[in-house]
Amino acid sequence: MEKTIAASDLIINADGSIYHLNLRPEDIADTIITVGDQERVPEVSKYFDKIELKKGKREFITHTGYIGKKRITVISTGIGTDNIDIVLNELDALANIDFEQRQIKENHKTLQIIRLGTSGSINKDVEMGSILASSHGLGLDSLMHYYERNLNNEDKVLEQQVKSSLQDLGLSPYLTSASASLLNTLAADIPKGITVTAPGFYAPQGRKVRANNKINNLIERLTSLNVSKYQVTNLEMETAGIYALANALGHEAISINAILASRLNFEFAANPALIVENMLKKVLEKLA
Ligand SMILES: O=P(O)(O)O[C@H]1O[C@H](CO)[C@@H](O)[C@H]1O
Ligand SMILES: O=c1cc[nH]c(=O)[nH]1
Numbered sequence: 001m002e003k004t005i006a007a008s009d010l011i012i013n014a015d016g017s018i019y020h021l022n023l024r025p026e027d028i029a030d031t032i033i034t035v036g037d038q039e040r041v042p043e044v045s046k047y048f049d050k051i052e053l054k055k056g057k058r059e060f061i062t063h064t065g066y067i068g069k070k071r072i073t074v075i076s077t078g079i080g081t082d083n084i085d086i087v088l089n090e091l092d093a094l095a096n097i098d099f100e101q102r103q104i105k106e107n108h109k110t111l112q113i114i115r116l117g118t119s120g121s122i123n124k125d126v127e128m129g130s131i132l133a134s135s136h137g138l139g140l141d142s143l144m145h146y147y148e149r150n151l152n153n154e155d156k157v158l159e160q161q162v163k164s165s166l167q168d169l170g171l172s173p174y175l176t177s178a179s180a181s182l183l184n185t186l187a188a189d190i191p192k193g194i195t196v197t198a199p200g201f202y203a204p205q206g207r208k209v210r211a212n213n214k215i216n217n218l219i220e221r222l223t224s225l226n227v228s229k230y231q232v233t234n235l236e237m238e239t240a241g242i243y244a245l246a247n248a249l250g251h252e253a254i255s256i257n258a259i260l261a262s263r264l265n266f267e268f269a270a271n272p273a274l275i276v277e278n279m280l281k282k283v284l285e286k287l288a
Contacts, residue, residue, distance in 0.1 A: 002101075002103035002104050003103070004101070004102045004103055005097065005102045005103065005104075006102075007102075010093060010097065010102060012099055016099060017055075018090045018093055018094060019090070020057060020058065020060060020086050020087075020090055021057065021060050021062065021075070021086075021087065021090045021091070021094075022055055022056065022057035022060070022062075023055060023062055023090075023094060024094070024099075025094045025095070025099060027053055027055065027062065027064060027073075027094070028062075028064060028073045028091060028094050028095065028111075029064055029071035029072050029073040030071070030095075030109065030110075030111055030112060031070065031071070031072050031073070031111075031112045031114070031287070032072075032073045032074075032075060032091060032111055032112065032113050032114065033072060033073070033074040033075070033114045033115075033116055034074075034075055034076075034077050034087065034113060034114070034115045034116070034117075034238075034242065035074065035075075035076050035077070035115070035116050035117065036076065036077055036078065036079055036117055036118070036237070036238060037076060038056075038059055038061045038076040038078075040076065040116070040276065040280075041061045041062070041063055041074050041075070041076050042063070043276070043277070043280060044063070044074040044116070044280055044284070045063035045065055045074055047067065047280070047281075047284045048063070048065035048066060048067055048072065049065070049066050049067055049068060050065050050066045051063055051064070051065035052064055052065055052066070053065070058078075059076055059077070059078030059083070060075060060076060060077070060078070060086075060087065061075070061076045062074070062075045062076075067284065067287065067288040068288055070287065070288065072287065075087065075091075077238060079201075079237055079238075080141075080199070080237050080238065081139065081141045081143040081197060081199070081237070081238060081240070081241030082143070083238075084143065084238050084241035084242055084245065085143055085241065085245070088113075088241070088242065088245040088246065088249065088251075089245070089249075091111060091113075092111070092249045092251065095109040095111055096108055096109055096249075108250055110250060110251055110252060111246075111251040111252070112179075112182060112251070112252045112253075113242060113246050113251055113252065113253040113254075114182065114186065114253075114254055114255075114256070114283065114287070115238060115239060115242055115253070115254070115255040115256065116256055116258075116276075116279060116280060116283060117236055117238060117239070117255060117256070117257050117258070118236065118257065118258050118259075118260045118272065118275075118276060119132070119195065119234040119235060119236035119257035119258070119259055119260065119261075120205065120234060120235050120236070120259070120260060120261030120262070120263050121233065121234050121259045121261065121262050121263060121264070122196075122219050122222060122223050122232065122233065122234060122235055122263045122264060123193060123223060123231060123232065123233040123234065123264075124264055125191075125231075125233075126191065126193065126233045126234060126259055127259065127262065128259055128260065128261060128262040128265070128267055128268075128269055129259065129269060129275050130191070130259045131190055131191075131256060131257065131258060131259070131278065131279045131282065132190065132191055132192065132193055132195075132233055132234055132256070132257045132259055133178070133183060133186075133187035133190040133191070133192045133254065133255070133256050133257070134178055134192070134193070134194070134195035134234075134239050134243070134254070134255040134256075134257065135177065135178055135183070135192040135193060135194060135230060136155070136158065136175055136176065136177045136178065136194045136195070136227075136230065136243070137175070137176055137178075137194075137195055137197055137239040137240030137241070137242065137243035137244065137255065138162060138173055138174075138175045138194050138195065138196045138197065138227075138232070138240055139173060139174045139175070139197045139240030139241060139244060140166075140171055140173055140196060140197065140198050140199060140204065140240075141197060141198070141199035141240070141241065142172075142199070143241045143244070143245075144174040144240075144241070144244045144245075145172065145174075147244070147245070147248050148248070149174070149244070149247075149248065150247065150248060151176065151247070152177070154177070154228075155175055155176055155177050157228070158175050158227050158228060158230070159173070159174060159175040161225075161226060161227055161228070162175055162225055162227060165221075165225050165226065166221070166225075169215055169221070174240065174244055175194075175227075175240070176240065176243035176244040176246075176247050177243070178243060178253065178254045178255065179246075179252035179253055179254055181252060182252050182253070182254035183254060185286065186254055186256070186283060186286050186287070187254065187256060190256065190282075191233075192233075193230070193231050193232065193233025193234060194227060194230050194231065194232045194233060195233065195234050195235075195236060195239045195240070195255060195257065196222055196232060196234070196235050196236075196240075197235075197236060197237055197238060197239050197240035197241060198235055198236070198237055199237075200237075201237065203215070203218075204218075205218075205235045205263075206218035206219040206222075206235075206263065219263055219264075222235075234257055234259065235263070236257060238255075239255040239257075242255060243255070256279060256283055257279075258272075258275045258276045258278070258279040259275070260272045260275060260276075
């Protein structure tokens, strides 16, 4: 018999919804788009032919609907991998736990998780205004220090390479690859690179405003990382957590990034909404 999950561990609200996301199991589709910004949720669902559900709590706004016959959920995660911990675990619970029995269901459901995010380039070949798919997520945050990892052989080797290269900075990075099938179906014609997920926007991404940075050459250290045949291309704040937790929970994940900044040229886009809109249209056309 499956173990019953304690009321303190799996928190179900009085209406049968999960604690933070405020969603019931039937509210989510198997294909899930995540965005950081709550305001990007309607920017995605405006392309749905029909919206069947709008719910939310805190920064987690959800719309579920259809493009043609395909049922899709779009949900905002807010900023950072601490929120990704909540969103991925709660989405997985909605898909794979029987809320009545508080037990893991016999048949595992694999979700397709597609992040449509924004990011800054740290690679001369990745221009501001372009779109990039994350071949891997390289996390500089500590989320995956708390979970067991189950990596394929290539990811193990790559993770070890970056771990040894960044050890002197006191960092213990984790690395996970994207879903190969989602890369094929959604990103065959999109340039790819390793996305670095930082635990902050300013010093953790090598920005300097007023506080003094401890690591003055962070961007150079990241771009000069030797990760076999792959190149480190961009910085943001969620991808590595999504890839690593999706992998730990048996889901497929891909992250596609609208590049809003060129950190090497010290530039930020004057028209971020347009760049994001291009990305949304391109990916949603493929999903439909
Ligand atoms: O545009 P979103 O999806 O929020 O992504 C990026 O933008 C935020 C920082 O401005 C971080 O969440 C970062 O990952
Ligand atoms: O430079 C950037 C741009 C968007 N989001 C980030 O986290 N960093």
